[in-house]
Amino acid sequence: MARSPALPSYTLPVPLGPLTPEQALMLALDVAQGLRWPLRHLSAAGLVVQRNPASATEPPALVTVRLAADELLVNSSAVPKELAGTRAQQQAYAGEFARAYQGLAAVADAAELQRRYEQARADFPPPDKDVLVPRPTAAQSVLDAFRPRRGYVVTPVLISLNVLIYLLMVANGAGPLLPDPDIMVRWGANVRPLTLGGEWWRLLTACFLHFGALHLLLNMFALRNIGEELEQGIGSVRLLAGYLLAGLGASLVSLWWHEQPVVSAGASGAIFGLFGLLLALITTTLVDAKVRKPLLASLGSFIGYNLLFGLVPGIDNAAHIGGLLTGMVVGYALFLTLRRGAPKWMLPLVLGLLGLGMAGAIAGALRLLPRAADRAATAYEAGLTEFQRREQRAEQLLATLRQSTTISREEALRRLQTEGLDGWRQNLQLVQRLDSLELPTAEHQRLLLLRQYSRYQVRRFRLLHRALAENSSAYSDSVRVYQQQAERLVDALNKMDAASGQ
Structure with missing residues (x-):
């Protein structure tokens, strides 16, 4: 089978100069408009413009500008037409863009560029729909869930801890698909007689145990999605506090609801808490009123569906509801620390009060529920x-x-x-x-x-x-x-x- 020859292409790295990547993106947009190259795509990762030929002898080209840590990667590629041109022509187009950028960067107003970026970012496509974001393979996607990086630190640690405990259980004789309830109890599942009998630590350990591989995979998939988005938005410390407090709240409500002892375990209560935390923050002034309604409708539908699915026998929906409500309380409390102008001491104060409140709830439950x-x-x-x-x-x-x-x-x-x-x-x-x-x-x-x-x-x-x-x-x-x-x-x-x- 015959193969088409590769189209000419050329990539030129261009230093950002005194600008941040976000400011450089807005300046690159100005450059494209100054050159009268029509915009085809704009996102947090970069932009794509089309260089139309100035004469009948020039080939058209797509110029892609990608943001890197300290430079712009300007790529000019021929479009699949009869007149594809040469690599030297693509090099010339990339150079034309680079020279225009460097000329403007020296006199650019960084503050104004940053202001424009903040306005434009609301219209950026999400990463999963951004043509400039490389699509990871299935193996890379799985490995990325465990790899800490900037803005994604606590979530991979929580995922790794859940998976590690599951593997240790299986290595010590637990069934990989459906472990025996007695084994779950020995590893720290939440069981009313034992928890109220002095083993209060089960309220927390139960949040890291799972009834088999499918239970673990579903919860870790949900944790990766909500955890990554939320951690980048509110920070690692707040996310960790929300996860742990919601997990404890979920275990407490499960303990209160099930007078007849059941073996309760799983991270879903804590994960529901993260959704509750996000739900609370969406209702505050942190989110623009224009986007609040569709976000509430989307998130509310998701939570409602999962609570409805939780009515299936064998699912501890009391823990889900407990985690959701606890997460909402935590979310409204953390809002005080996320408001513009909030003092630095506000976060430790709020976390301390939330911790004392949860300790009081646990002490009250251990005293009253028996x-x-x-x-x-x-x-x-x-x-x-x-x-x-x-x-x-x-x-x-x-x-x-x-x-x-x-x-x-x-x-x-x-x-x-x-x-x-x-x-x-x-x-x-x-x-x-x-x-x-x-x-x-x-x-x-x-x-x-x-x-x-x-x-x-x-x-x-x-x-x-x-x-x-x-x-x-x-x-x-x-x-x-x-x-x-x-x-x-x-x-x-x-x-x-x-x-x-x-």
């Missing part, structure tokens, strides 16, 4: 009463079947199923529900024995039902073994009760 333990104790006693009622009914059934000669085989099978086997299955489910209550450690140990006791009884009554259905004595030894194992557990429970004085 009162729910009284309700848990009542539910526990009621559950044990129900457990004993089913247990007695099942044993009375066996006694009745041994003594009665009038109960038909079909009736005996039906009652073994409903009063015996189904009753013990219900007891097993009951014990599992009771174990989720906020109870002392000793009661959870007791429930562990009751759970195993119920399993033995389920197996025992299943075999009794099978033996009667098959009119067989082949299961007698197995029934006896399960009964003995259940009796040993009863002895262990009695010893536990005696040791605790019950």
Whole structure:
């Protein structure tokens, strides 16, 4: 296949002179207008103009001016036409622009150029739609999320910390796709009985744990997007404070909402807090009224959609709402530090007050929320009463079947199923529900024995039902073994009760 020859092109570096890159961009725009080269594109990265031919023998060209740290990169490239010209002609065009720039730079009004830049920047395209911004490869985009740079320091550290903890969990036996809840608890997930029992640090550690790779990837994608934009706008210190405070607020609301203990973990509460922080700042005078309404509509729709998605079972939407509200409070507080003319001491003062407020909220929760333990104790006693009622009914059934000669085989099978086997299955489910209550450690140990006791009884009554259905004595030894194992557990429970004085 034939290949078209490369079009002539030439790049000339031009020193900025006494100007900043932003001021140099406005001066380059003046140069293009003075040369009467029509503007094709203007952004924070540079500009593109077209040099139309002055005569029929001159080829047209596109001149691209890109901003660098201390220079302009002026590139002149032939357009794909029959009259493409030569590289020497492109060099001449770039030189023509450079000479005009250098002549104006010596007498330019830097303050006026800066003022014009601030006015023009509102119309600049975003980086992802800027033709002058190179598009990174997928691998580069992933690596960039972890690479600190100017205006992007705290966000990559937070992302790296979340990913590192996930990798450590997997290396120590956690499932990469869906780790066991017990493992999450050992690593610091937020669980009401443990957090209120003195392990208050779980309010923070839970913000860096994730239920598998997909959970981690979704949260880190969101953190990279909101974190990069917000950190460049408000600074690294404010972003870090917002993330941590919102994470703590999310954990507190989750703790308050879920009276029945759940294992809560993930960075989404803290990330919702960053969106809440941004939402609060948009409503202030920091944002021009002309752009405030569309920004609020866009951000509000995004937050609303994600809260609606959070209604799916298994998602801790209470943490999302808690993080969002906490972030809004932090945002309005930080507004005091971002106003024009705010003194330098305002930021540490506001952060200190926010920290004291969060410490007070945590202390209050640890003191007031444990009162729910009284309700848990009542539910526990009621559950044990129900457990004993089913247990007695099942044993009375066996006694009745041994003594009665009038109960038909079909009736005996039906009652073994409903009063015996189904009753013990219900007891097993009951014990599992009771174990989720906020109870002392000793009661959870007791429930562990009751759970195993119920399993033995389920197996025992299943075999009794099978033996009667098959009119067989082949299961007698197995029934006896399960009964003995259940009796040993009863002895262990009695010893536990005696040791605790019950």
